[in-house]
Amino acid sequence: MKQALTIFLMLILSLNAASAQKNILRGKVVDQNKQPVPGAALVLEGTVRGVQSDNSGNYAMRDIPQGSYVLSVRMLGFKEISVPFSIKEQENLELDLTLQEDLLSLDAFEFSVSRGIMGQERLPEVDRFRINAGKKTEVIRVGEINANLAMNNSRQVFGRTPGISIWENDGSGIQLGVASRGLNPNRSWEFNVRMNGYDITPDPMGYPEAYFTPPMEVVEQIEIIRGASSIQYGSQFGGLMNFVVRKPDKSTRFTFETLNTVGSDGLFSTFNYLGGTEGKWSYMAYYQKRVGNGWRENSSFDTDHAHVLVNYAANNRLMLGFEMTYMDTESQQPAGLTDEQFRNDPRVSTRERNWFSTPWVIPALTAEYIVSDKTKISWKTFATFAERNSVGFMRPIFQEDDLGNRQVDRDFYTTYGSEIRMITEYALFGKSNTLAAGLRYFNGFIDRKQLGEGDNGRRMNFDLVEGGIFQRDFDFRNINHAAFAENIFRFSDKFLVTTGLRYERIFSNMEGLFNIVNDQEQILLPQTRTRNFLLGAVGAEYKVTPSMEFYSNFSQAYRPVLISDLTPPATTDVIDENLQDSRGFNFDIGYRGAVQNWMKFDVGYFYLNYADRIGTIARMNEAGEIFQFRTNLGNSVSQGFEGYVEIDPVTALAKTSRFGYLHFFASLAFIDARYGDFATTTVRDGEIVQGNLQGNRVENAARRINRYGVTYRYNRFSTTWQLSDIGDAFADASNTVTPNAAATVGLIPAYQVQDLSASMDINRRYIFRAGINNLTNEMYFTRRAGGYPGPGIMPGDGRTFYFTFGLKL
Template identity: 25%
Template sequence: MSRPLPPVRLLAVALLAAASAPALATGSAAETAGTTGATAPEGDPQAAGGATTTTQATSIIVTAARTSDRLPDESGTLIFAGKLGDIAVLDDIPTVPTRNLRVALADIPGLLVSEVSNGSWASLSYRGLGEPHESWNILTLQDAVPAVPDMYSYPAGYFTPPLEAVERIEFIRGASGLLYGPQPGGAINYVLKGPRRAEGVEAEARLIAGSWDARQGYAGLAASDGTLAADGFIHYAEGDGPRRVNSDHRQTTARARAHYLGETVTATLSLDYYNARFGEPGGLSRARLAADNRDGSTARDRVRIERLAPTLAIEWQPDDATQVTARAFYSRFERESWRQAGGSFGQVTPAANVLIRQLQTFDTAGIDLRARRDFGGRGQHSVTIGVLGHTSDAPVFVDKGASNADFAGTAGALARAQRSGDTAAVFGEVKFGLGDVQIVPGFRLERIRQRVSETLDLGVGSVTGGGPGAANGPLGNRETTQTVPLYGVGVTWDAAPTLRFVANASRAFKPLLYNDGVTFQAGVDAAGTFDASYAFTLEAGLQAEPAPPLRIDASLFRVEFENQVGFLAGPLPASPPFGAVGAGGARRQNVGSMRNQGVDLALRLDLVGPEGLAKGEGTLRLSTNLQLLDATFTDGAAAGFTPQYVPGHLLRSVLAWIGKDGARAALTFTSVGNQQGADNNVADFALPGYEVFDASVEWPLAGGFTFGAGVNNLFDADYASRVRPGGGGGFDPGAPRNVFVSIGWKG
């Protein structure tokens, strides 16, 4: 696990942490004053040290300038006044190889990355609001369209666009994201590059090679005549992965788009495709992790993920005071996995055990209509209103193989379940502009119907062969319909041109998931009845720019989360309606209500640059953020315990060089405090804190070429940020030190 830091690392940590001192001091002063969020004037690309470009991002959440990393008051049909959020501008750092979210998200305070060693999905959480596994409590979007199998009933983060294609990442904190969905952990939006608006053609390409035979290729093309435009990219990645056994991956991602760029109407038709196959090396016990962090436990487990997603987006501005957007989207997700039956927590699964094949398919469609109208004598007030219709169909098929090499499941059906859901939502906000003060009340009304019906549920039978066994308890048959009102109010006060105070109070809703009450994971029991979860968040903050080189953000927050769905780790005794759970296993259920509170602090300081402490052609920027978090269960089965994945601190710092000629260099530091891996704090699941450094550089060459290189986990820290219960579960080790080189071209 985490080792003591040697002197060179202690020095680096001290230097980066010292940079947080002004933010800490400001945060303390704000706390004393009882308030805590200012929108600095937008900088231009020259002031930010960024290179000019002919492309413009078409984010539906934020359409502000590329160099902006704060939310505007309004954007399209959306209102951001009274909300706190963050933007990570990827152009400020060297190209991030696909799926290194630890680096890509380093500028977003408090967003915890629970690293998956084979990179098969994103596991993110925020402020301790639920287990990060597959990012269940955060709404994941790509260009403001849901990029998950089902945003209500199965919001798993199986898909992350290649970061080479991403211009910036936007995050709306917690329950203040009422206009995007009900998830209590907020909304994260990957904004892809384009479209090209100037006449002409541009192309780019990049090749990356790295440790463990990693290979990536990316190619993009964009063309425009000023009114009609088209663009697309294809990305391929493969490699053996950091683990010695069954850690390989192969991914293909492609996108094609056509645009109409009129004066009052823009329209985009896009088609996204993703196909990926991953080995799943399994978790390790604590002892096996300490002995060899590249070991594995499941030599034959595999997973395949496929996504096909067409989308149509239309934006219309009939006059200066009115904006209208319409979006229609569909996606076909397939998640197919093969897991060896039996096995135990952190131990090698016997080689003779047969494979269990599970196929989940998701056909999801939605339509999102929104309009914003400015009113008042100077247009200082705004109202936005929208409706969403959403539907999904998601059957499950589980079959038993006749051997450890039978991927077709020819030994017979084990389980069949039909799942479907429909949602209608109406939402709106009004911004009242009263001089330097803006007040923004909002609402969201959800009508959700969900049905899960099991038609077959048999025991696995013999782990080495033979037919499926007897019935595995009564068949599940659950249908729920809920009408859920949600509300929020935000306030901003521009006390000075470079000082803004922001406050927000919002209520969020976590719908039941399809797999609440139905589980196919070995060693994990599930309650027969689940209740939906609700969150109420209070946050107050300040945004300040005391001097041109320095910018400070600070906020205090408190979250009340009711009826959290989590898991209690074994050993657990039998208690109706549950059976006994052994060591390394878990019981999934409503574990109680929690109270999470803390502080977010962020600082950005230009050490060198046009407005920096020292003058220079480029910009040397230090950005650092710190979240201090305290959380506890206040009632329920886990009362008195600390919720899982709640580190006492999360500190991240980036020292970046942004050259005017396109040169980029970055040193990223991540420090995560101790975490619990189970809601009842069983010691076998505890995750010790850790510190990781990442370094990268990108340098322009002649003819539009660039050369890049980097080292991830620079000092080879031995750590794990993720642990899973059940068969095939255990600690998922962070990747050891690894390197990459790249060659890129743009013209």
């Protein structure tokens, strides 16, 4: 990896030298008082070329083909200007620009962001190649949040996003487990998880578990579109969660940043970033190394992350890009606890031989082409070459490790995908409307090998003993074709309606060895299925004022039949040959906006219908034998209130302050997630007893997810206190209160956790961050695991400390 980065830097330096003699447009951006304006966006209209002004207001745009252009300059809080100019070959043209303040016409919602009131925004109505109007959206500006970013502390990162439930059992920060609206947080599998707009999970249609999470220190923002994203992204019920990685610095040829963190339990993390823009080329790369012992006994982690991105403006209309992401992890898993063990000492662990690893490589090619001033096309093609490996003693937690041979499970993922999108503006009845359309192809292959006999050692080793085999070895393939179109109809400056359709075709096939019993191979009968269906959506927005609006959306959604749904726990089990994807819809209605420049809010009601849920019931065949039958059994409904508000009382009362500003926020969600008609069966004394889950609360769905916080800012210093107040939940659909011996079912109690973080930079060069997570050392857990990384109770981390020092060059 180091050699690759060296070659990459040499390439950039050679490109610098090659472009040194080309024509240059340069100058300085200042305000009406002749003070420099840093961070202004300068774009050649109708092209893909653009740069930013640096901290001194200077800018330089190199290697522009000769001709006549219009330079557009945009900056929050200033009037946009457009300046025509002409440039000749090898000309060095000086063009200084003066911006005029425009605070009166500035949207108060945007102005509050410029004052640093929050690290959360919403997506604009139209954003690059997608339509967001009429949808509930959130944008988490990670860089504006006081949080333990080195450890990907999701409780802090998602603190301002209402209704996000989090499984806090992975203190290493390697994996993220989040959900919304009463859905299951297991590795975020109810979200369509992407990075820079392309897939990063093994298979969104068959195995959507997100084993890979980019380091938050390089994430510029996290974009969340609730279930209303189903038309443009083919979402699961949770919607879209897209990690946008930091872009190349457009204000300089070369910049370098390093962040180094130390903390409790042997934590050490180093994050190093470089990037810049030179002529038609822009580039960035980062490397993160993170090691630690973990809060609990028998836990440790060692992770490596790296990413390289290069963009090239082939001409004024075509931008080509390449990026590659690499991750390698080595994690010791302490497994779960019984309820008694948790009460006595949550840090204890009885398993020291469990290890987990997820090597991950994601290459992607991108292209953006400007057809005209009104029409743009985007193309992304991507792949995933990855593994999921575990080794350990997997028996129930109340069984003592016999120190014998360990179980080895391995998955190998090979996926390819491509998406092409077009967005265009057109006039209809005197109004500007927007159409977004696209095509998608995805081919995912999973080679699953489980129940292998490993060694009897203590270290990470996924090799089988000599002559050993995997007792379960099968292949799963998913091929997906999709097409979508969504349109904004603007009836006036205040009112718009969005409508859309998505066509899906999913082909799945699974076959191979299911198990070996008494030296007899049990072959899994090939299971092949093809589904074709349409999804529809309609949304609307009405602007009450320029900064406040009502919004509403209805979108059909689905969850494809997963690999786990098609894998019978035993060969006697039967899978319904007519097993259907789970279907349903999301409905939102809300009111959002800003009051001048001192308050932001978004409040609303949601209704999520999750139909055709998959489950297993007992049946009896003609011979009188009882077998388990997996089929679509019933539905659940989640509904409730989500609200977010942030207030700056100092600005509200005094407009300005020499002593800093206070920002109070509250992120509230009250969720009622319950099963509807959902048939169940149990077997008693050889007889099948019918039952129904109707009225039961959905497992893992807390009724209360509230987070509160306050931030104090003074110049370049800020500190944030946050309280997470989470209600209780059940670990199973039967709503079992008293835990079983294995601690896999039972109540998950309510809890409250506080965090305190601070940050400061000096001269925009020296960076300091520090904090205490779980300030009061609350002992709590968010999950009872039925299998790996458990089984049993998975405790959240107790009190930990961290300190970060950074340097920008």
